[in-house]
Amino acid sequence: MQRRVLLGGALALTVTGLATVTGLAPSAFAQSGEIKIGEINSYSLLPAFTEPYRKGWQLAVEEVNAAGGINGKKLVVISKDDGGKPAEAQTAANELVSNENVAMLVGTFLSNIGLAVSDFAKQKKAFFLASEPLTDAITWSKGNRYTFRLRPSNYMQAAMLVEAAAKLPAKRWATIAPNYEYGQSAVAVFKKLMSEKRPDIQWVDAQWPPLGKIDAGPVVQAVAAANPDAILNVEFGADLVKLVREGETRGLFKGRQVVSFLTGEPEYLDPLKDEAPQGWIVTGYPWYSIKTPEHEAFLKAYQAKYNDYPRLGSIVGYETIKAAAAIIAKANSTDPDKMIAAAEGLSLSSPFGEITFRKIDHQSTLGAFVGKTALKDGKGVMVDSVYRKGADYLPSDAEVEKMRPKD
Amino acid sequence: MAFYVVQFLTGLASAASLFLVASGLSIIFGVTRIVNFAHGAFYMLGAYVAFTLTARFSGALGFWGGILAAALIVAAVGVLVEMLLLRRIYHVPELFQLLATFGLTLMVEDLVVLGWGPNDLVGPRAAGLKGAIDFFGQQIPSYDLFLIVLGPLVLGLLWLVFQRTRWGVLVRAATQDRDMVAALGVNQKWLFTSVFALGVFLAALAGALQIPRDAVTHEMDLRVIVDVFVVVVIGGLGSITGAFVAAVLVSELNAFGILIFPKISIILVFLVMAAVLIVRPWGLLGRAEAPVRRTPGLTVNPWRPLTSRERIAVAIAFLLAASLPFYAGNYALAVGAEIAIFVIFAASLHFLMSTGGLASFGHAAYFGLGAYGTAFAVKLAGLPMAAALVAGPLFGLLGAVVFGFFAVQLSGVYFAMLTLAFAQIVWSVAFQWVGLTGGDNGILGVWPERWAASAPHFFWLSLAVAVLAVAGLRIATFSPFGFALRATRDSPLRAEAIGINGKRIQWSAFLIAGTVAGIGGALFAYLKGSVFPDVLGIPLSVDALVMVLLGGVETVSGAIVGAIVYKALSIWLVSQTEWSKLVLGAFIVLIVVAFPKGIVGTLDSLWHRRPSSLKDAMLASKIETAE
């Protein structure tokens, strides 16, 4: 029995190897008329977020190729699922880089996966454009020269919200955030920026329910007991639904201002339907009220192709591929160093207006909309929303340089 | 004061839904001895079906009728599952049942996304109970009051059913002694089916009742199932009153705990569970289990070491594997190294399970501790790679010393649950203690030094360590220690009577398994260049279990084949399909039902197909009935 066990083991290892060799053969001779981009995201874990994102980038691929490709070469995107696990994202990244010989890696939604791929990119000297992860670390404390990021970061979202929150009369603040890195750093940045602008405010309570397992009733009671004037919320998804429902029933939000991260994004606001909170100050994406020509062109193309409205993920997915194509076109090469040189300082148009990839930290200046939530036709919407350019909500260059490790 | 009363009532409301799910799980376990991992999936299905029904039929009747109908529909699904799947696996060891129902859970998760789409769904508020009641200036949702009444009501109804109906008496009798009921000529099949239907009904009802206060998502199942396990284990498996007491205890501790330690709630339940199990190993109101079923319990073929011809074959196989870098690319080598690392991990669990009879459901804790230990050694202590590879596994050892000591005091399902609880505690610490571990952003930059950095070098390193680890575990299996461990597994009574201190032997085996898992984790940290909390997570623990099962739990080294096949398959699956959970779940169910002996075990019995195989089968069934 043992013989077959071990023999079988070795054989399976060998077979895996051989299979890979044969799999490797065609990709080693990539057709010269193509440029391949490797894309990774949590399609199976977070379909609600990644489906609109995928639609966005697929639209962009079509548009790029319809316009003649990248310097005449056809753009091909090879997409992989990471199952929501950093380790699997790395396996996928390795496959894309080593086997598929992609020009660059793009994608990722969760912060930890973005960081894992970014660290991989640094180690393997591969170009990586992180599209959605929010963590500040990816461009600052754990930034590296191979990694760029598109979406406005945690810090930028916080700074946009602080600008509005500081104008409120509220002095007593409470915070509710999921107890993990994103929740903790969102609260930390918000508190830091807020306290700078308003030294007079007090932080009277902080609730840290576990991610995905909020026991909303007791949390709402506990916050109410601290009697704050205003509440900062970082909860999202199903946790947000529970919080809103309990909070509304128990009157937590009555007479209190609420400032909330990301809640205006259709991904988070739409599931709440007629129970969407009203009057919250949020960041988000009011696709129905953006009247710029760039956005209207995008919206028209998107709705024509999918017969559906875009979510924020659609914008990010779309712009990711547009940016990738622009970088490769400008570098006119798939050499990582040349692409980095091309990307640093590169400006291009987006549905939200022109954006630039900053040389200093590789963060794009894509912004977000800040507005108030309201109910309209039994649906949550953002009203009074204003586009905030990303460039205006970033710390000074000196501060950035202090945070970012030297390459 | 009013605040504390309201907080208490809020805790009771949370307890009610927890109790509904937990009581169903407990009833099913009491009679069928199946720990139904899929209970969370039925809870989720209840919520989804209720969402659809309440959306279609409006009004009070539509809402409450929809809730009830949803629970009934899902109970009918439960009956189908019981008849098609569970009936085939009542006789197999409990570990297999847990895995089969886990596979079912994976499938359901993908199926609801296929059926209802990926978005979170928000159902209607409860008809007639939308508002809140003022209590000295505090608002209590009237739906909460409804739930507070519902919990004891269901408890009372269940009590009546079990005390006052013939069916209830049979169920209680079966909970006490299964063979007795069979001997009395009761149709066991239908008793089991009806009990399963009741349990599923309660779970689905709890899920349906969540829609006025929760979002319906495809992650509800895992969110609830771990808490429910904890509640059931604290209360005592099989005890409904125990489940109620535990649900109230856990919910109230949570409601008041967050006032003092807002960050504690995720760990709190596990701490309570660990504390209860250490003081009362069978839960608050549980009874001591009959001696655990003999593990593994499918065959009694004695193991034997390799013959010299087999050793040569192994050496050839090893050389073939070692020659991989001469014809494979970097990606294949990275996959090869990952497989080798999972061979180490699976082999360590296999040693614990097959030789020790201890099915750990939290083995990832030691793998992950090894990985984090390595990352700390590199990042905090600045150790070189060789030293970090030694320091990392010591973390796994340390974890095993502490947790193993408590875990080996228990056996069977309780052992599995306690190891799961410990793993969740470690995971929570890594996930939430951002200052030390970086939280879910992990620890980056743990890349190998130059001597091991190239893909072939790292592959050879992993392969060599894997071979050493597997060989070491094999030697240990055939050593006096390994036999003492098996002796404790086969017959604790006899082992004790020939001077073997079973608990110490099992604890030592736990340390060995934990350390070897830690070695795997240390290499894994270097392979990925980073460590994230999911190296400690339940999915990784389950992966290891599936590898062992797939290889064959009754073989000496089946986990090697299990790890290779499973890892290669899942890497391939993830890169091929987004419905990997559906495929993987179906795969797990298939193995349990059709090949409970695993790949190696099945090949082995084919190899040995001789007249005695019939005798084996008869013997196995004799052992089963003897239990």
Next chain:
Amino acid sequence: MSSQPLLSVEGLSKSYGGVHAVRGVSFALSSGEILALIGPNGAGKSTCFNMLNGQTAPDGGRVRVLGQDTTGLKPREVWRLGVGRTFQITATFPTMTVRENVQVALSSHDRKLFNLIAAMPRYARQEAERLLDLVGMGGFAMRACGELAYGDLKRLELAMALANRPKLLLMDEPTAGMAPRERVELMRLTAQIAREKSIGVLFTEHDMDVVFEHADRILVLNRGNLIAEGSPEEVRRNGEVRAIYLGEGLVYDARHREGAAP
């Protein structure tokens, strides 16, 4: 030294929930002596046995082995003092071969349980085979223990019990479940080994043929009390014993030769 009894029991008591299973039992056993403990079902024989090797803690009384107080010791500690035991329902290791069963006991006796390196299949092989030969199981050494017939398991248990060169053997219904001819053989073998190595044997038994043929002395328990003690002849003539047994219809009752079902 030789004057000291091998096993001495004083005032051993145990009750379960108010029911006295064993009440103030005292007796002694010297080396080379074969002592039978008999009594009707529920007389407290097994409870008594389990207290002797530490499996059950007594409520009162003392157990001494070679002068050393073993009350409250665990079975494994009692075993280390040279006390071997067999069980009413055999307890062996079904997934090992017959020889490995004995080898485990031998390695434990040699205090090699935490040896992670030695190869068990070669461990003390001759000694294991000698023990198996001794109980007539030499031909079964490589058989899977799980495949053995019940009588063979009983003999294997005896071999395992002999592995630590015991001074005292505790045998709880050694012949239960065996065919009549096997019973006689096994007890004859046991008696022979005991006398050769001057091992003291205490056994319980339902089969009176076996008891009266092999026991040097007999203890009779009834409802937890020791009601008679003496040579087989004395016990056979004891009126109280006859009353109990005749009353219960147990003496020489052929039905009970089929063995007490567990």
